[in-house]
Amino acid sequence: MPELPEVETTRRGIEPHIVGRTITAFIARVAKLRLPLPADLSGQLVGQRIAGITRRGKYLLVRCGSGTLIIHLGMTGHLRVVPADAPVGPHDRVDLALDNGLMLRLTDPRRFGTLLWTAEEPLQHPLLASLGPEPLESGFDGSSLRAASRGRRVAIKPFLMDSRVVVGVGNIYASEALFRAGIDPARPAGALSDRECVALVEGVRSVLEEAIAQGGTSLETFLVGEERPGYFRLRLAVYGRAGEPCPACGAAVKLSRLGGRSTYWCSNCQG
């Protein structure tokens, strides 16, 4: 489910409901997600006041008084704010009860999500320390992408999805960004010209910004008592549209595999 826009939309959605609240209970219904849950997470969290929630790549950082809860949603995780007496579904894995009668609930069918606790600076955590630049910040630009890709023979699409290169670009938006930039996803990363690197950065930025502006492409509501948010889904140009006409030229959208992941592209527009 989540790529960067969905994670950011989740952050914005839950922020007003949890910041400033005190954690009154921690309930885990599984012993592990992708990794074992930290030992005594309940002891760490209960009684803590939530000072803020920030994002680094696809990681959410829930800042508490004595440490930080780090949350990654994996492929199928989502976070919502629900009433304290909300019924428990089969994939509801973790609840953080708050002192305002609400709970922050992690639902994750495939359990590919991750929960970590650190008392240190979370950006120094081993899983976060080597992350690349944020795609919407100034550290990600044509020249940095150019420099990172020199000598690399791996295809540009899996390269773009490598979180050491740039964070937050998953399988959907990698295909979409390459389409916007007019670049064949199978091209070796090191073969991109300066101009193509600039175009690809712009493709990544524009598609992520549009997706964030529309509230993510696949988000369910976080708001208590509210049904679905009224956003429009971002129209995806090529992802999931194999065989359909390319929105730019009308040729059939192609489907191939790169790095084991489905890749959608237009062989006419993307050279």
Add this chain to the structure above:
DNA sequence: ACTGGCTCCTGAGGGC
């Protein structure tokens, strides 16, 4: 240092 492949887990959908 790179690269490709495997892995965690559950559910949906297609073919027979």
Add this chain to the structure above:
DNA sequence: TGCCCTCAGGAGCCAG
């Protein structure tokens, strides 16, 4: 209806 296969928006880890 049931069984088996493939695939699914992530990403850490490990051989070669």
